[in-house]
Amino acid sequence: xxxxxxxxxxxxxxxxxxxxxxxxxxxxxxxxxxxxxxxxxxxxxxxxxxxxxxxxxxxxxxxxxxxxxxxxxxxxxxxxxxxxxxxxxxxxxxxxxxxxxxxxxxxxxxxxxxxxxxxxxxxxxxxxxxx
Amino acid sequence: xxxxxxxxxxxxxxxxxxxxxxxxxxxxxxxxxxxxxxxxxxxxxxxxxxxxxxxxxxxxxxxxxxxxxxxxxxxxxxxxxxxxxxxxxxxxxxxxxxxxxxxxxxxxxxxxxxxxxxxxxxxxxxxxxxxxxxxxxxxxxxxxxxxxxxxxxxxxxxxxxxxxxxxxxxxxxxxxxxxxxxxxxxxxxxxxxxxxxxxxxxxxxxxxxxxxxxxxxxxxxxxxxxxxxxxxxxxxxxxxxxxxxxxxxxxxxxxxxxxxxxxxxxxxxxxxxxxxxxxxxxxxxxxxxxxxxxxxxxxxxxxxxxxxxxxxxxxxxxxxxxxxxxxxxxxxxxxxxxxxxxxxxxxxxxxxxxxxxxxxxxxxxxxxxxxxxxxxxxxxxxxxxxxxxxxxxxxxxxxxxxxxxxxxxxxxxxxxxxxxxxxxxx
Ligand SMILES: [Cu+2]
Numbered sequence: 001x002x003x004x005x006x007x008x009x010x011x012x013x014x015x016x017x018x019x020x021x022x023x024x025x026x027x028x029x030x031x032x033x034x035x036x037x038x039x040x041x042x043x044x045x046x047x048x049x050x051x052x053x054x055x056x057x058x059x060x061x062x063x064x065x066x067x068x069x070x071x072x073x074x075x076x077x078x079x080x081x082x083x084x085x086x087x088x089x090x091x092x093x094x095x096x097x098x099x100x101x102x103x104x105x106x107x108x109x110x111x112x113x114x115x116x117x118x119x120x121x122x123x124x125x126x127x128x129x130x131x
Numbered sequence: 132x133x134x135x136x137x138x139x140x141x142x143x144x145x146x147x148x149x150x151x152x153x154x155x156x157x158x159x160x161x162x163x164x165x166x167x168x169x170x171x172x173x174x175x176x177x178x179x180x181x182x183x184x185x186x187x188x189x190x191x192x193x194x195x196x197x198x199x200x201x202x203x204x205x206x207x208x209x210x211x212x213x214x215x216x217x218x219x220x221x222x223x224x225x226x227x228x229x230x231x232x233x234x235x236x237x238x239x240x241x242x243x244x245x246x247x248x249x250x251x252x253x254x255x256x257x258x259x260x261x262x263x264x265x266x267x268x269x270x271x272x273x274x275x276x277x278x279x280x281x282x283x284x285x286x287x288x289x290x291x292x293x294x295x296x297x298x299x300x301x302x303x304x305x306x307x308x309x310x311x312x313x314x315x316x317x318x319x320x321x322x323x324x325x326x327x328x329x330x331x332x333x334x335x336x337x338x339x340x341x342x343x344x345x346x347x348x349x350x351x352x353x354x355x356x357x358x359x360x361x362x363x364x365x366x367x368x369x370x371x372x373x374x375x376x377x378x379x380x381x382x383x384x385x386x387x388x389x390x391x392x393x394x395x396x397x398x399x400x401x402x403x404x405x406x407x408x409x410x411x412x413x414x415x416x417x418x419x420x421x422x423x424x425x426x427x428x429x430x431x432x433x434x435x436x437x438x439x440x441x442x443x444x445x446x447x448x449x450x451x452x453x454x455x456x457x458x459x460x461x462x463x464x465x466x467x468x469x470x471x472x473x474x475x476x477x478x479x480x481x482x483x484x485x486x487x488x489x490x491x492x493x494x495x496x497x498x499x500x501x502x503x504x505x506x507x508x509x510x511x512x513x514x515x516x517x518x519x520x521x522x523x524x525x526x527x528x529x530x531x532x533x534x535x536x537x538x539x540x541x542x543x544x545x546x547x548x549x550x551x552x553x554x555x556x557x
Contacts, residue, residue, distance in 0.1 A: 046401065046402070046407065047401070047402055047407050047408065047409075049252075049460075049463045049464055049467065051460070078398070078520065079520075080473050080520065081469070081471060081473065082469060083407075083409040083410075083469050084464075084467045084468065084469045085467050085468060085469045085470060086467055087467060100460070100463065100466075100467055101463055101466065101467020103467075105399075105401075105407040105408075105409040106398050106399070106401065106407065107168070107397065107398075107401065108398070
């Protein structure tokens with residue numbers, strides 16, 4: 001039942017980020033912030049550790065330098081997290097981060113969460129990802 | 132009257148077999164997604180082994196020869212009676228057929244196969260080692276296994292002209308181990324450093340540790356040659372891809388169907404080695420009379436403090452740092468290691484290739500045969516500690532038979548040249 005509900009929800013949301021290609025990063029738009037995410041691993045396959053590029057902006061497109069930025073994720077249907085403990089690191093360029101230690105160990109529906117604290121606000125952006 | 136009954140019985144029997152045949156029908160034709168999943172399991176999709184930046188001799192044949200010799204050499208033990216091959220026997224697909232291993236003492240877990248483990252970022256059931264070479268050091272000093280000591284091993288290599296020649300060719304000159312003042316017999320670094328060891332010069336201890344690490348590197352070079360062979364399943368996958376007539380039974384196909392669909396096995400047993408090399412709690416009972424094994428969660432601290440881990444001084448990288456756009460950052464697995472409560476009672480997913488000779492199964496040899504493993508997955512009991520990730524399958528007995536037939540179609544002799552499967556000649 002929960003799986004069915006999840007599938008329904010996912011059918012409407014998950015396709016939003018079907019495949020990221022070099023020129024088409026995944027986009028997640030929140031209330032305050034927008035994340036644009038690009039895995040360095042192409043095609044994105046399971047069981048390989050790799051890094052992602054992240055560009056963080058406000059809704060108006062201006063780059064965000066976060067006070068705190070955390071990344072984690074998991075498979076809601078399986079009730080487990082990522083096999084790794086990834087870390088977001090500021091690159092020095094405004095709004096640009098590298099997510100180190102990304103890895104997926106199963107095929108299926110994943111979610112990546114970005115916990116952002118910036119501009120005295122906090123927001124969690126969720127990326128739905130099907131592998 | 133009896134004839135009528137007989138006819139009725141035959142009719143019912145025929146109907147039942149029809150129904151079973153129907154529910155057990157092979158899933159031909161496969162959907163596009165299924166075909167892709169099947170290809171992702173085929174051995175020919177296994178990429179060549181990547182280099183190991185912490186092991187410069189990983190692909191050296193000379194190193195493999197040295198490692199091969201040590202693997203079978205019982206002198207590398209406290210009793211001169213234990214070698215790696217005592218518990219990793221080539222004839223048993225590099226296992227020992229025991230519930231838990233036995234050498235000088237009894238080990239805590241079941242001996243896994245070594246075939247294909249060179250592909251794993253983690254070694255051991257709990258992944259407490261992060262490279263093949265670092266793993267190889269542990270049994271040599273484990274009091275229940277080889278029970279030896281790194282300085283003893285350095286002396287053996289130093290005193291044996293063949294060993295010493297190969298060693299120095301690969302790694303450069305050995306320290307002057309003939310000097311018994313500096314390298315006293317009986318100095319032990321493990322399991323607890325003794326006073327003789329602690330009295331040695333720091334530089335000499337480091338030099339002995341480096342020799343020890345290099346012996347591990349040679350063993351790893353050998354183990355990297357132990358790769359799985361082409362099975363009936365791989366043949367079927369190839370036949371599907373190339374469009375020729377597959378030689379695969381209905382039962383095996385049905386088992387494959389269950390494996391990738393209803394039974395969810397590919398959640399964890401995925402990729403061409405049938406493992407994601409990640410840690411999962413699948414609710415196995417503890418070994419009778421023993422507390423439940425904490426598994427992965429108990430390995431995190433020892434991994435981080437291991438002087439022979441990827442970040443330690445004995446793993447110093449002689450080569451360039453990886454390209455920044457290259458996803459393979461050095462030691463990334465260790466640096467970004469996952470932790471958390473789901474790792475309580477979690478063990479590394481084992482490969483499912485060539486299971487026929489590696490019973491009993493499970494981290495403590497809990498299952499005598501494949502049937503009992505499958506029965507366990509079918510019931511998916513609550514875990515003794517942590518949380519069982521697998522859910523009950525509620526499959527019919529004939530479906531379990533199909534799964535077993537599929538697993539047995541993964542049987543194949545390892546793809547290893549005969550010289551490496553036997554003790555070195557001479
Ligand atoms: Cu999952």
